[in-house]
Amino acid sequence: MVTVDQVMSSLKKVVDPELHKDIVSMGMVKDLAINDGKVAFTLELTTPACPFNSEIEQDVRNAIASIGETELNLKVTARVMEGRAISMDEILPGVKNIIAVASGKGGVGKTTVSVNLALTLAKTGAKVGLLDADVYGPSVPLMLGLKQTPQVTNNKIQPIISDGVKVISMGFFYEQSQQAGIYRGPIVSGIVKQFLTDVNWGDLDYLIIDLPPGTGDAPLTMAQTIPITGILIVTTPQEVAMNVAVKAIGMFNKLNVPIIGVIENMSHLECPNCQERIHIFGKGGGQRVSEKFNVPFVGEIPLHPQIMEGSDTGKPIILSEPGSIQANAFTNAAKTVAGRISVIAAELKALEEAETEGRPRNDTVSQTEPQNVPQS
Numbered sequence: 001m002v003t004v005d006q007v008m009s010s011l012k013k014v015v016d017p018e019l020h021k022d023i024v025s026m027g028m029v030k031d032l033a034i035n036d037g038k039v040a041f042t043l044e045l046t047t048p049a050c051p052f053n054s055e056i057e058q059d060v061r062n063a064i065a066s067i068g069e070t071e072l073n074l075k076v077t078a079r080v081m082e083g084r085a086i087s088m089d090e091i092l093p094g095v096k097n098i099i100a101v102a103s104g105k106g107g108v109g110k111t112t113v114s115v116n117l118a119l120t121l122a123k124t125g126a127k128v129g130l131l132d133a134d135v136y137g138p139s140v141p142l143m144l145g146l147k148q149t150p151q152v153t154n155n156k157i158q159p160i161i162s163d164g165v166k167v168i169s170m171g172f173f174y175e176q177s178q179q180a181g182i183y184r185g186p187i188v189s190g191i192v193k194q195f196l197t198d199v200n201w202g203d204l205d206y207l208i209i210d211l212p213p214g215t216g217d218a219p220l221t222m223a224q225t226i227p228i229t230g231i232l233i234v235t236t237p238q239e240v241a242m243n244v245a246v247k248a249i250g251m252f253n254k255l256n257v258p259i260i261g262v263i264e265n266m267s268h269l270e271c272p273n274c275q276e277r278i279h280i281f282g283k284g285g286g287q288r289v290s291e292k293f294n295v296p297f298v299g300e301i302p303l304h305p306q307i308m309e310g311s312d313t314g315k316p317i318i319l320s321e322p323g324s325i326q327a328n329a330f331t332n333a334a335k336t337v338a339g340r341i342s343v344i345a346a347e348l349k350a351l352e353e354a355e356t357e358g359r360p361r362n363d364t365v366s367q368t369e370p371q372n373v374p375q376s
């Protein structure tokens with residue numbers, strides 16, 4: 001008859017490909033019960049959007065099968081790990097992870113990426129918020145086709161819910177305030193901070209912040225004051241965009257903000273006739289930037305008229321053409337981001353545990369940490 005020890009030692013051999021730890025040590029095996037030789041437990045994954053979820057599930061089934069003729073009743077769930085330092089908990093205690101989307105240069109597709117990323121994560125079942133921190137030129141309402149004005153109840157601004165994503169943007173308030181975005185740096189970060197503290201975000205797995213472009217005052221102050229899990233850098237393949245992406249990575253490295261990775265937007269054209277990729281602006285730029293600074297490459301998003309039309313008409317590609325090559329590019333990137341967040345969260349947990357046990361911090365420093373930090 002199969003025993004708990006046999007099951008646990010078999011499951012200990014299943015290693016999460018990203019976290020490089022076995023699922024038992026990670027606490028992913030819950031409610032194990034063995035009745036009449038039948039094994040039942042819950043596998044609790046670190047995110048519903050993990051790119052390796054089905055691989056881990058299959059490894060688990062194989063591990064149980066390896067014990068012998070055993071019936072398995074497996075339930076698979078996901079609980080997103082918290083990737084924010086404990087000391088930051090006073091702001092948004094219900095928000096597990098904050099992902100800031102940044103670029104050195106304007107117009108590279110930050111908002112397009114933020115919106116599609118938010119919608120994709122929400123589709124997997126995660127609780128998602130989207131904060132448009134571009135106070136000067138908020139374009140999230142336009143891209144999601146939102147015209148409502150948020151209500152205020154119990155002194156809290158209620159976000160607008162769009163396809164499962166809680167959204168807030170300065171654009172929602174323009175009509176009321178009758179003014180365009182002409183604010184200076186400190187006011188901008190004040191408004192964004194207010195969006196963090198005065199909006200009823202509730203419990204969220206991921207809050208995505210669409211940062212204003214550049215490495216100027218506003219994104220800098222925000223990165224310093226907002227307790228972020230990590231930054232996602234958006235670039236396009238042109239040399240000039242990559243140079244500013246490098247500058248942005250340097251800035252965030254100096255601020256000790258983890259970099260989730262680099263995503264290359266408008267990467268190539270998918271030729272409709274020959275199924276080949278045409279690299280109009282050059283090839284492999286985003287990949288080179290990520291290799292140079294040892295930060296993950298999150299993915300390539302093709303240049304496609306439907307992506308632009310989706311933004312203009314308020315129906316992002318993830319909703320208008322799900323399953324298309326261009327929508328899948330966003331889906332794959334979102335899964336990589338979610339996986340990377342789990343890694344950052346696991347590293348943070350290990351650091352906190354090391355500190356509690358009085359071990360030096362560098363015991364657990366990850367190999368994915370930037371090796372080559374730019375100086376400017």
Ligand SMILES: Nc1ncnc2c1ncn2[C@@H]1O[C@H](COP(=O)(O)OP(=O)(O)OP(=O)(O)O)[C@@H](O)[C@H]1O
Nearest residue numbers: 106107108109110111112213302303304307308311
């Ligand atoms: N992959 C793509 N294919 C086609 N058009 C795209 C793609 N990505 C973005 N665009 C279009 O490029 C324009 C700029 O994109 P977006 O507004 O997302 O950039 P941004 O970095 O947020 O700009 P800003 O710096 O002004 O905030 C938009 O019209 C958008 O629809």
Ligand SMILES: [Mg+2]
Nearest residue numbers: 110111134139
């Ligand atoms: Mg934008």
